[in-house]
Each structure stands twice: as structure tokens, then as C-alpha cells.
Amino acid sequence: MDKALLSRTAAAMVAQGKGILAADESSGTCEKRFQSVGVACTEENRRSYRGLLFSTPGIEQYVSGVILYDETIRQKASDGTPFAQYLEKKGIIPGIKVDKGAVDLPFCPGEKVTEGLDGLAKRLAEYFQMGARFAKWRAVIAIGSGIPTHTCLYANAHALARYAALCQAASIVPIIEPEVLLDGNHTVERCEEVTEATLRACYAALAAYNVSFEHTILKSSMVVSGKDCPRQAGVDEVAERSLRVLKRTVPAAQPGVVFLSGGQSDVDATAHLNAMAAMPGRPWPLTFSYSRALQNPALKTWRGQAANVQAAQQAFHHRARMNGLAAQGKWKPELEKQVA
Numbered sequence: 540m541d542k543a544l545l546s547r548t549a550a551a552m553v554a555q556g557k558g559i560l561a562a563d564e565s566s567g568t569c570e571k572r573f574q575s576v577g578v579a580c581t582e583e584n585r586r587s588y589r590g591l592l593f594s595t596p597g598i599e600q601y602v603s604g605v606i607l608y609d610e611t612i613r614q615k616a617s618d619g620t621p622f623a624q625y626l627e628k629k630g631i632i633p634g635i636k637v638d639k640g641a642v643d644l645p646f647c648p649g650e651k652v653t654e655g656l657d658g659l660a661k662r663l664a665e666y667f668q669m670g671a672r673f674a675k676w677r678a679v680i681a682i683g684s685g686i687p688t689h690t691c692l693y694a695n696a697h698a699l700a701r702y703a704a705l706c707q708a709a710s711i712v713p714i715i716e717p718e719v720l721l722d723g724n725h726t727v728e729r730c731e732e733v734t735e736a737t738l739r740a741c742y743a744a745l746a747a748y749n750v751s752f753e754h755t756i757l758k759s760s761m762v763v764s765g766k767d768c769p770r771q772a773g774v775d776e777v778a779e780r781s782l783r784v785l786k787r788t789v790p791a792a793q794p795g796v797v798f799l800s801g802g803q804s805d806v807d808a809t810a811h812l813n814a815m816a817a818m819p820g821r822p823w824p825l826t827f828s829y830s831r832a833l834q835n836p837a838l839k840t841w842r843g844q845a846a847n848v849q850a851a852q853q854a855f856h857h858r859a860r861m862n863g864l865a866a867q868g869k870w871k872p873e874l875e876k877q878v879a
């Protein structure tokens with residue numbers, strides 16, 4: 540365990556004005572995204588699309604790290620450089636998704652637990668050799684009638700903690716991602732309650748497995764109203780509730796907190812981050828680790844056509860720049876019109 544390397548990596552992941560691009564969609568998720576724009580989900584199309592994102596000029600100003608998928612870390616950029624080294628040369632830290640997805644949790648209808656611990660130490664050693672310096676594991680927590688159960692929170696928190704300990708032992712910074720899902724008609728108050736219980740369970744488990752908070756990054760969902768709730772909380776309410784929960788549960792020793800976009804609109808995800816970053820009195824830097832909210836406009840512009848690559852890169856650059864500003868509380872809605 541190289542503590543100095545872990546500290547350097549964690550600090551660089553949340554460097555001022557920068558955040559993380561989540562480009563670790565599994566091939567199944569990629570298929571859905573590609574289908575929505577009429578692109579065949581072949582290995583080569585996945586490579587070209589990721590290459591388009593990574594080779595966007597100037598992106599390193601806003602992107603500190605990229606979460607890769609197992610297939611992607613084994614692929615190469617058009618100039619023949621493996622993607623991990625390609626990113627490293629641009630000053631972007633390569634990361635890797637190491638969980639194997641969520642499966643049904645027995646005796647807990649509607650709930651899931653994330654798999655992927657078996658053989659993880661070996662996989663982490665290989666990923667480290669390939670250049671990965673941080674990792675991600677996503678747990679999913681659904682809100683509904685009678686759920687989440689204590690069983691679900693407990694099972695997922697323990698899996699996250701075991702994963703985190705294995706990562707740190709391999710000198711890889713673990714991103715702890717317990718995602719409270721947006722789906723449902725629950726209120727924002729209920730989301731706050733569930734997010735707090737989820738984070739409490741996670742930090743109790745991390746402590747139980749001797750995980751070092753100093754070398755861990757939290758990837759949290761924001762406290763928002765359920766997608767189908769008639770009352771949708773506004774930007775300031777989302778920011779206040781999200782920060783309140785984080786302050787109650789996340790140790791100040793942690794180097795930073797990043798957010799997932801979780802199905803929010805691109806601009807909502809930016810506005811929410813901006814409002815939180817503008818609030819004083821936080822012990823940790825906050826930034827983005829978005830997939831959809833960073834990639835949607837680029838994917839829709841690209842549509843699998845080589846002729847659209849430049850325009851797609853501009854769309855990606857714009858979202859990355861907007862979110863880089865939001866991470867510093869410097870974003871304004873008017874800036875959305877100024878595509879650089």
C-alpha cells in the first residue's frame with residue numbers, strides 16, 4: 540500500500556475546477572445509449588466513441604480522471620496507444636470500474652446487491668499494471684414502499700467496504716458509490732432520509748474494515764425528489780438538503796466528494812453542483828463524476844458519423860467546461876449559450 544501515491548491520486552481527482560468523466564458503461568448500458576441514437580453497439584463503435592471523448596482537445600483542463608470499463612482499458616486510441624497511457628499523457632488519471640453489476644438480493648423484493656468481490660485482488664493488481672490509479676464500485680439503493688430494508692443497506696455497505704479495503708491495499712483509490720435511485724414518486728424528504736441512512740451504513744462498514752478515509756472518494760447521488768413526485772424540489776433546496784446529509788455523515792478526513800448525475804437533465808446536474816459548491820463551510824471539495832450529464836449532447840451529435848466527430852467533441856467540451864465552473868460555484872445559466 541503506497542500511501543503517498545494514494546494521497547496524490549485522491550487530491551488530483553478533485554483538483555480545483557476539474558471532475559471525473561464516467562465512461563465505464565457496461566456493454567449492456569452502452570447498447571441502450573447507442574440504440575437511442577441509432578448506432579450499432581459493436582466493439583469498434585464503442586472504441587471510436589470513447590476515443591472521440593478522450594481525444595477532445597483541451598478536455599484535460601476540466602477532466603481530472605476517466606472511469607474506464609474493462610473492455611476500454613484493453614483498447615487503443617487511433618494512434619495505437621493504449622487508452623490508459625493515452626489519458627495519462629494528457630494529464631488525466633485512468634480509473635476502472637471493478638464491480639460486476641447488481642443482482643437481486645434474496646428475500647428482499649425490489650432490492651439489489653452488487654457483485655464482484657471474488658478474485659478482486661488479482662484483478663486490481665492487473666489494472667494497476669495497466670495504469671489504473673483509482674477504481675469505482677456502484678451500489679444501487681431503490682426507494683419504494685418498505686424499501687430500502689436494513690438488509691439491503693447492510694449488504695451493500697459491506698461489499699463497498701471490502702472492495703475499498705482491497706483497492707487501498709493495491710494502492711488504488713476507491714470511489715465509494717452508493718447510488719440512491721431517482722425512480723419513483725417519493726418526496727425529497729424521503730430521499731434525504733434514505734441518503735442519510737445509506738451513507739451512515741457505508742461509513743460504519745468502511746470503519747469496520749479499516750479503510751482509510753484519507754484515501755477514499757465518495758461518489759454520492761444528490762438529494763432530489765423522486766422522478767414521478769408531483770413536487771419537484773428546486774435547485775437551492777436540493778443543494779441544502781444534499782449538503783446537510785453529507786455534513787452529517789461524511790468524515791472531514793475524506794479528500795473529496797463527487798456526484799453522479801443519475802438521470803437528471805444536463806443543466807440540472809450542473810446547476811445543482813454549482814449551488815452546492817457556492818455554499819460556504821464545507822470540509823471537502825465537491826465536483827462531478829457524470830456519465831449521462833457530460834455525454835448526452837455529444838452522443839446525440841455524433842450519431843456514429845465520422846463527419847460529426849468535431850461537433851460532438853465541442854458539445855462534450857462545453858458540458859465539461861460548464862461543470863468545471865460549477866465545481867467552483869462559478870457557473871451561470873447565461874454561460875450555457877456560449878459554446879466555446
Ligand code: 13P
Pocket residue numbers: 561677716799800801802828829830831832
Ligand atoms: P450518471 O452520471 O449517468 O448517473 O453515471 C454516473 C455513474 O458512474 C453511474 O455509476
